[in-house]
Amino acid sequence: MDLTTKYLGLSLRSPLVPSASPLSEKTDNIRAMEQAGAAAVVFHSLFEEQIETSAPEFRVDPNTYLQNIAQAKRAVGIPIIGSLNCTTLGGWISYARRITEAGADALELNIYRIPTRPEVTGSTTESIYIETVRSIRAATKIPLAVKLSPYFSSFANMAISLDDLNVDGLVLFNRFYQPDIDLEKLEVTPNFTLSTPADMRLPLHWIGILYGKLRASLAATSGIYQAQDVIKLVMAGADVTMLCSALMRHGITHLQRIEMELIAWLEQHQRKSMAEIKGIMSQQNCPDPSAFERAQYVRGLSGYTSLFPMRR
Numbered sequence: 001m002d003l004t005t006k007y008l009g010l011s012l013r014s015p016l017v018p019s020a021s022p023l024s025e026k027t028d029n030i031r032a033m034e035q036a037g038a039a040a041v042v043f044h045s046l047f048e049e050q051i052e053t054s055a056p057e058f059r060v061d062p063n064t065y066l067q068n069i070a071q072a073k074r075a076v077g078i079p080i081i082g083s084l085n086c087t088t089l090g091g092w093i094s095y096a097r098r099i100t101e102a103g104a105d106a107l108e109l110n111i112y113r114i115p116t117r118p119e120v121t122g123s124t125t126e127s128i129y130i131e132t133v134r135s136i137r138a139a140t141k142i143p144l145a146v147k148l149s150p151y152f153s154s155f156a157n158m159a160i161s162l163d164d165l166n167v168d169g170l171v172l173f174n175r176f177y178q179p180d181i182d183l184e185k186l187e188v189t190p191n192f193t194l195s196t197p198a199d200m201r202l203p204l205h206w207i208g209i210l211y212g213k214l215r216a217s218l219a220a221t222s223g224i225y226q227a228q229d230v231i232k233l234v235m236a237g238a239d240v241t242m243l244c245s246a247l248m249r250h251g252i253t254h255l256q257r258i259e260m261e262l263i264a265w266l267e268q269h270q271r272k273s274m275a276e277i278k279g280i281m282s283q284q285n286c287p288d289p290s291a292f293e294r295a296q297y298v299r300g301l302s303g304y305t306s307l308f309p310m311r312r
């Protein structure tokens with residue numbers, strides 16, 4: 001079965017790519033990912049705050065990160081995608097260059113801004129994204145992916161604007177920090193949970209809408225647990241499907257299981273390759289393009305109330 005795909009101009013054996021997570025901190029894990037069938041690996045992010053912090057327990061030596069990339073490159077044959085999360089333009093440019101020099105095959109920009117000040121407008125925030133990406137694009141020649149949040153007024157417009165800057169891929173979507181409140185201690189606490197399968201719907205929706213409208217590749221991340229999730233996202237138009245929570249929950253060998261199930265599904269449905277199903281259920285190609293639009297929301301709502309009639 002031909003599962004091959006192209007992502008960021010790289011030829012990959014399948015769409016299965018472990019996304020940025022602590023699993024990639026160990027070269028042994030990266031070897032295990034390759035053995036389990038990973039087509040490429042995204043490194044955990046290098047965070048500028050962790051380089052600059054004065055708190056020793058959080059401090060990260062950027063040289064260690066760069067050496068780990070070089071070591072991973074020597075250890076495996078699959079592409080290694082670096083990941084960067086900076087807070088200053090100088091940081092973005094200098095570490096993008098250093099990750100390039102360390103031998104990464106591509107770089108994912110984990111741009112993570114939470115604009116909390118009410119005087120900062122949406123267009124100011126968008127222009128910071130654009131100017132940041134424009135500068136990094138000029139600083140490195142390796143393929144660039146931008147990992148985004150869905151929280152833009154017009155996500156499709158943002159995607160097109162980044163595509164116009166010659167980025168090679170968009171990764172949809174980053175999961176943003178959502179703190180909780182500890183009712184006993186009366187503290188706002190970081191609440192970091194793994195995703196659930198329902199989280200794949202948001203990338204499914206937007207990848208379906210964007211497929212065919214961009215030059216850049218599309219990567220799906222969030223809530224991908226099984227082969228059917230991969231099939232749905234590829235049908236919506238994803239070039240790769242990234243996994244993190246599923247591997248943290250079920251272990252790295254879960255990749256192997258998904259690959260076997262992918263092959264079985266494609267064979268059962270008389271498909272010869274992954275490429276054959278790419279984008280067939282995108283908005284552009286599906287039988288009812290309005291299924292991606294607001295009109296279906298209203299129809300969906302009425303279906304919901306007939307399924308669960310409220311007692312009056």
Ligand SMILES: Cc1cc2nc3c(=O)[nH]c(=O)nc-3n(C[C@H](O)[C@H](O)[C@H](O)COP(=O)(O)O)c2cc1C
Nearest residue numbers: 019020021022044045110195221222223243244245
């Ligand atoms: C423990 C943990 C650490 C993560 N670290 C990073 C990171 O360093 N950089 C990044 O871009 N995303 C990071 N992510 C986000 C994942 O790469 C992924 O995009 C997200 O969890 C959604 O995918 P999933 O549903 O498969 O987990 C992390 C997620 C988890 C759960």
